[in-house]
Amino acid sequence: MGVGGKFWDLLRPYAQQQGFDYLRDKRVAVDLSFWIVQHETAIKGFALKPHLRLTFFRTINLFSKFGAYPVFVVDGTPSPLKSQARISRFFRSSGIDTSSLPTIKEGVSVERNKQFCEWVRECVELLELLGIPVLKAKGEAEALCAQLNSEGYVDACITPDSDAFLFGAKCVIKGIKPNSREPFECYYMSDIEAGLGLKRKHLIAMSLLVGNDFDSGGVLGIGVEKALHIVRVFSEDEILERLQDIGKGLKPAVNGGIKSVDDGEESCSEMKRRSPHCSRCGHPGSKRTHFKSSCEHCSCDSGCITKPVEFRCECSFCYKDRELKEQKKTENWWIKVCDKIALGPEFPNRKIIELYLSDSFTAEDGSSMSWGTPDTEMLVDFLVYNLHWDPSYVRKMLLPMLSTIYLRERPINNTEKPLLYDQYEFHSIKCIKTRYGHQYFVIRWRKPIPTSGLSHGEPEESIVVWEEEEESVDPLDGLNEPQVHNDNGDCFLLTDECIGLVQSAFPAETEHFLQEKKMRESKKKTVSEEAASPPRSTTPGVQRSIKDFYRSTKAASAQSTDPGVSSRASSSTEKKRQATSSSSSIFSKSVLSGTMSLVITSTINCKSFSPTRPFPSWINGDNSPSQGEISADFSRRSSAIFLTRVSCAKNPDDYHSTLKSLNSRGRFPRKSLGQHYMLNSDINDQLASVADVKEGDFVLEIGPGTGSLTNVLINLGATVLAIEKDPHMVDLVRERFAGCDKFKVLQEDFVKCHIRSHMHSIFENRVDQDFALAKVVSNLPFNISTDVVKLLLPMGDIFSQVVLLLQDEAALRLVEPALRTSEYRPINILVNFYSEPEYNFRVPRENFFPQPKVDAAVVTFKLKHPRDYPDVSSAKSFFALVNSAFNGKRKMLRKSLQHISSSPEIEKALGVAGLPVTSRPEELTLGDFVKLHNVIARE
Numbered sequence: 001m002g003v004g005g006k007f008w009d010l011l012r013p014y015a016q017q018q019g020f021d022y023l024r025d026k027r028v029a030v031d032l033s034f035w036i037v038q039h040e041t042a043i044k045g046f047a048l049k050p051h052l053r054l055t056f057f058r059t060i061n062l063f064s065k066f067g068a069y070p071v072f073v074v075d076g077t078p079s080p081l082k083s084q085a086r087i088s089r090f091f092r093s094s095g096i097d098t099s100s101l102p103t104i105k106e107g108v109s110v111e112r113n114k115q116f117c118e119w120v121r122e123c124v125e126l127l128e129l130l131g132i133p134v135l136k137a138k139g140e141a142e143a144l145c146a147q148l149n150s151e152g153y154v155d156a157c158i159t160p161d162s163d164a165f166l167f168g169a170k171c172v173i174k175g176i177k178p179n180s181r182e183p184f185e186c187y188y189m190s191d192i193e194a195g196l197g198l199k200r201k202h203l204i205a206m207s208l209l210v211g212n213d214f215d216s217g218g219v220l221g222i223g224v225e226k227a228l229h230i231v232r233v234f235s236e237d238e239i240l241e242r243l244q245d246i247g248k249g250l251k252p253a254v255n256g257g258i259k260s261v262d263d264g265e266e267s268c269s270e271m272k273r274r275s276p277h278c279s280r281c282g283h284p285g286s287k288r289t290h291f292k293s294s295c296e297h298c299s300c301d302s303g304c305i306t307k308p309v310e311f312r313c314e315c316s317f318c319y320k321d322r323e324l325k326e327q328k329k330t331e332n333w334w335i336k337v338c339d340k341i342a343l344g345p346e347f348p349n350r351k352i353i354e355l356y357l358s359d360s361f362t363a364e365d366g367s368s369m370s371w372g373t374p375d376t377e378m379l380v381d382f383l384v385y386n387l388h389w390d391p392s393y394v395r396k397m398l399l400p401m402l403s404t405i406y407l408r409e410r411p412i413n414n415t416e417k418p419l420l421y422d423q424y425e426f427h428s429i430k431c432i433k434t435r436y437g438h439q440y441f442v443i444r445w446r447k448p449i450p451t452s453g454l455s456h457g458e459p460e461e462s463i464v465v466w467e468e469e470e471e472s473v474d475p476l477d478g479l480n481e482p483q484v485h486n487d488n489g490d491c492f493l494l495t496d497e498c499i500g501l502v503q504s505a506f507p508a509e510t511e512h513f514l515q516e517k518k519m520r521e522s523k524k525k526t527v528s529e530e531a532a533s534p535p536r537s538t539t540p541g542v543q544r545s546i547k548d549f550y551r552s553t554k555a556a557s558a559q560s561t562d563p564g565v566s567s568r569a570s571s572s573t574e575k576k577r578q579a580t581s582s583s584s585s586i587f588s589k590s591v592l593s594g595t596m597s598l599v600i601t602s603t604i605n606c607k608s609f610s611p612t613r614p615f616p617s618w619i620n621g622d623n624s625p626s627q628g629e630i631s632a633d634f635s636r637r638s639s640a641i642f643l644t645r646v647s648c649a650k651n652p653d654d655y656h657s658t659l660k661s662l663n664s665r666g667r668f669p670r671k672s673l674g675q676h677y678m679l680n681s682d683i684n685d686q687l688a689s690v691a692d693v694k695e696g697d698f699v700l701e702i703g704p705g706t707g708s709l710t711n712v713l714i715n716l717g718a719t720v721l722a723i724e725k726d727p728h729m730v731d732l733v734r735e736r737f738a739g740c741d742k743f744k745v746l747q748e749d750f751v752k753c754h755i756r757s758h759m760h761s762i763f764e765n766r767v768d769q770d771f772a773l774a775k776v777v778s779n780l781p782f783n784i785s786t787d788v789v790k791l792l793l794p795m796g797d798i799f800s801q802v803v804l805l806l807q808d809e810a811a812l813r814l815v816e817p818a819l820r821t822s823e824y825r826p827i828n829i830l831v832n833f834y835s836e837p838e839y840n841f842r843v844p845r846e847n848f849f850p851q852p853k854v855d856a857a858v859v860t861f862k863l864k865h866p867r868d869y870p871d872v873s874s875a876k877s878f879f880a881l882v883n884s885a886f887n888g889k890r891k892m893l894r895k896s897l898q899h900i901s902s903s904p905e906i907e908k909a910l911g912v913a914g915l916p917v918t919s920r921p922e923e924l925t926l927g928d929f930v931k932l933h934n935v936i937a938r939e
């Protein structure tokens, strides 16, 4: 917390947004407790031990991406004052009168809760395994951070606790946005001093007035604005003493003393009497004289003019009068303020002042901080145990830290050691990558490996990364994972590295790369012409597992497995595991064995995948492929599906065409739009088949993306209306289906668009009156699925069914929530009110690009016609009742529905509906809710 009130708001104008390199080679003290609190609130319930997960990622980000030397600081024994404040806060929030509480005895402090201490202990263990120094403060962590900063051991503190300035910090980083051009929100004490005229003791004084960690209340009725006025009255040297005087009931003079209006000055009314003013024009003189002839100020022929509303007379009497009034006001204000301050007991608390000014927090000498090397194997054990991560994932995520250490040490030690931790050799600089306006080198680390079982294809054309998104802040602080890359049979690990670091570690190689780059740029024109020629018919590079490159240093037996062999041995099991969706062809990546290779299993009606087939022509901007080309493509697939209509059809979709189509436009999947594209055309077929899409159907598709599912729908003879939010994808599908009279795409956010009116306007144009209801088929962005379900299910007058590809867990929660569980929510009542849901099949995550972190599933909602909805007098009042019931999930309905009727009445209604009077919302089925609603509505 820190200083109370809206203290940070006061400082905000002095924030400096600093760029990527701000912390490079700088030491920075991190207040660990705040990280833990933030982590827990940010992702509670979404990740196992979020405090460990984010401490791991953030530390590696700080160390590698931002090039800092972090030192973590943990709280020591809290001051008794803080314990007292914490207890008062707790009781105040529970409505108990805190004045009646006993005060904590001198020297007694209360530790934070056990759970929190355990989180801190786990994070400290993790940090120590990472080789990062951790210091334990004697008292508050932010105090030690600040002291390390003020004594020059670190360049900045990372803490959102504004107390840090009071403890002497010079630079505080309040927030970090890893995915932005200027990731650091920094506050310099010097800026605060220059801008607000506040020095350290002023800030301490402000905290005494508005509250702080040791006295959460502050002075009643004094907020940040008022406190600012008060403290600025005095210089830094005198402010704390003057506050003491005020606390004793004195009213110290301000700026040499506020003059009292009675101190020999004439009173305002007296002055006015001696100098009458015209009530018409407001100038000195009487109205009568002014009526005869205009006064010198108005100087009009026809008497004085009427004074405007905002008129201010500037005669010396009026000027003086105003000044005195102002002075009186200030004096009254000052008296009131001093009285208010003096009312509080023991103001100011000397112990708090001493605590802020103390410099004895350093439990250990700041100069003893040192940064070691991560203990990889112990970290693997630790994270596998605590977070259930795969060992190879831990190693992969550690790599940026190891490579940073290697590059840092190389020029210093002038090391002969050619390998990065004996496992990788620096090979070359692949390219320069720009993310969030910041440039990196992409480095190839090489470890020659046997290439059996892998394709020797053309190198992939570009590294696939999430597209830059200025505004997105990833609360999970994910890392840029190192990539595994196959280039003409040579396998490399790719990491992003700071250009300066590489330059000093490998000057000759950097020079070589930069020269080559220059040459390439001068030949740009030729190169771009070459690029325009059709691609060669080879398979792009295939990603391999990190395990192939990064062996464990544990027992040799653990390494003896030949990845190629295990890949082959386990492939049939893997195929079965992956083939959960159907018996037809599955395109998947095998990850079991540690290699990530493409596995194509073919069944009826499918010819095997040909890696040498050229990329579809539509990808290269040719919108009119020949009929022969189209038929050739379709002949590879189910005749039942594909021979019906081909007029709009283009080539089928697969891994390469999806990548190609995105790359051809320089488009990278956008996380915020949930862009996980379907790689497996069979799943698209199955989606369509579950919805029984046939000739003449009208289908609404949300988020067509590259159009892979759209293509299937059109080929089945359906007319498709697609709603796509991303304008680039809109262009892409528009181009792909140009000339197709059965396709229309609208660039809109589905959640905000007026789908009912779109559908009405389309149906109005239909000549046949007996048309079937439309269908919805969509591979949805996961983040809008609940909204989509809520929007579409009540449209049984427009759609007959809604077939969605959803996140697996969400699908299960929607379709099969168990009564009496926390998963049973109002949305389940909505789903069953408006539809008959069915879970169709699971779709493993490997079928998407980029691969999401969770599996998906296809779900069908058969929409009920409005005439078949449960019989309630008003759906609106019914859902209002359901929502209210679930508002107090743990509460009995007789309590949570009290705002509708009194408890006895609700109990009576429950009885009439045949339900126990002690019913809770999660125990009621849809039918029960309907009965209860109808009883209550009747009564």
Ligand SMILES: C[S@@+](CC[C@H](N)C(=O)[O-])C[C@H]1O[C@@H](n2cnc3c(N)ncnc32)[C@H](O)[C@@H]1O
Pocket (backbone or CB within 6 Å): 673, 674, 675, 676, 677, 678, 679, 702, 703, 704, 705, 706, 707, 708, 709, 723, 724, 725, 726, 729, 748, 749, 750, 751, 778, 779, 780, 781, 782, 784
């Ligand atoms: C999971 S992808 C599916 C793409 C494609 N149908 C496929 O199967 O490969 C989701 C698509 O929905 C689009 N999208 C995301 N949010 C949207 C919204 N609010 N309204 C409409 N489209 C949206 C994305 O741009 C993306 O193209």
